[in-house]
Amino acid sequence: METPNEETVYLDYNATTPVEKEVQDVILQALQEAWGNPSSAYSAGRKANELVSEARQQVAQMIGASPADIIFTSGGTEANGLVFHTAVKHFWAATNGLAEGQCQRRPHIITTTVEHDSVCLTAKHLVEEDKADVTYVEVSSQTGQVDVVDVLAAVRPNTILVSIMLANNETGVIMPIAEIGQRVHDLCKGPTKHRPILIHTDAAQALGKVHVDVNDLGVDYLTIVGHKFYGPRIGALFVRDPGSSTPLFPMLFGGGQERCFRPGTENTPMIAGLGKAAQLVFTRLDEDETRMQDLKDYLEDQLKNKFGKEKLHFNNHFEGSKRLPNTCNVSILGDDLQGYRVLAHSHRLFASTGAACHSSQKNRPSPVLLKCGIPAKIARNALRLSLGRFTTRKHIDIAVAELYRASCELESASIH
Known part of the structure; x- marks a missing residue:
């Protein structure tokens, strides 16, 4: 461009x-020096593995997370899709072993009417295939925000996921994610003993513009998009203690990279560039x-x-x-x-x-x-x-x- x-x-x-020029330099250096497969034992492979590990630390630092909580993806669309895929799979896995179609209710997802298409169309697809029910909560014409009370009112016994963007890409309005996360988690701890509800936010537009900390937000998943903060066009997904505290089911199967959550030989140069862009966000x-x-x-x-x-x-x-x-x-x-x-x-x-x-x-x-x-x-x-x-x-x-x-x-x- x-x-x-x-x-x-x-x-x-x-x-x-x-x-950013500094990001370009890191990408070029990785292309020249870390061309090996990160899973290989020789020097070019070890260098690639080191760059992937360093980038994981840099991305984690940007959002106040642990490096083990970062899963690299092709971009925000894949990251958002992985969350929705996981929510549906987790619902059936947690429903007393009943097979899909044998339960009286489908998994229920709450989102808003102003989400990015990678969320809205994924939700629509799940509904069309009878894999989930979805509630789209309206935003207020007075605030441009989704109201926390409306989100809570949409919760059902079969609700498994709440997915709401952190900042809207057109209006720039920042959603009350921290309050939503706290209130939903409190609901699950209350006397009604509601099943745990997973909280996801797409932070694509917020990163690099405002402070983003996963612990302040209280989310289980957070989507990261490199080309929104002067990095390459790949992304990452924050998952709080993936596979243990927070479920994560792969959509792809292959060589076992990214702890089998997102297999495929790592795109080392772009991952290194994403890490550098994240480091610049953290410092600037x-x-x-x-x-x-x-x-x-x-x-x-x-x-x-x-x-x-x-x-x-x-x-x-x-x-x-x-x-x-x-x-x-x-x-x-x-x-x-x-x-x-x-x-x-x-x-x-x-x-x-x-x-x-x-x-x-x-x-x-x-x-x-x-x-x-x-x-x-x-x-x-x-x-x-x-x-x-x-x-x-x-x-x-x-x-x-x-x-x-x-x-x-x-x-x-x-x-x-």
Whole structure:
């Protein structure tokens, strides 16, 4: 991809981030020096094994976990799928040995209406194949968050998993995962003796932007996605004491790598790069978070100064809710200012109207914004401007000028 420079401005860091130079260097070095199979005993294999172990420690450090709790995956989609697969398998394994179909109830899963497709579509697939029941909890139009009380109200005797993202990729709203985890676990310890419920959060959008600690959150599983924090396009899954305290059932079978939880010869260069990216998050987070918050405030102020408050609607300004420090979701109001049209006329700006995986839908308003209570006419005009480590105030000035020019051109063309 084209990286940010003085000619173009990249404000789509929630879609993907450029790979840090230090991460690139580690990947290249691994390609050159650790080309051996990590399971082999000779020097190139031992070097590869050492890099995988070091990366496991670095990823664990980033989230306050033990290295033994980290399972490397191909990415966030696989990690999320592994959690749902495990939940269903664990339900049947724990149901007194009854075979699937012999139990009166299927496993029940709770998630929300604003999850990433890798969660929503996996849940939908399980329902269509009669493998699970799923409750999709709505988010509040006042807060943009899922309400803890609503999650608890959705719990059934056969509930096995609660899966809720840590931060929404379009609004940046941070969900109350720690409280949800605590209340659900308390429910399982209470006098009703509810079966243990597993707690999962997809932390793809939060890592590298806000502090994430698995012990503070109280989760059993946490999804990690490298290309969201300046690393390569692989991922990892945190599992609290996998196979012992927390179940984990493999989806693949092979050579026994990753303690048989995720077999397949390890992608050593990318794993090493993921570890380095995680290390940089650990050392730079405070600085990055403060800087991004300052830049986002500057962006929103410049938009107001250029367009006027009456011309804008900030789609993620929910009172009392915490948001990611880098995410601005805004609509420029006007009948001809649909987000995809404005961006098509903003030749120097790289941004999106919502989730990158929905970019082909163009004029369709974001389902996430609609579910957050944003009217369709406003949601159609939405722009997601997400900042990152390489964003400067000059980039923001260029972006605002581009958006203003494009909007004026579109409105002028509609008059004529």
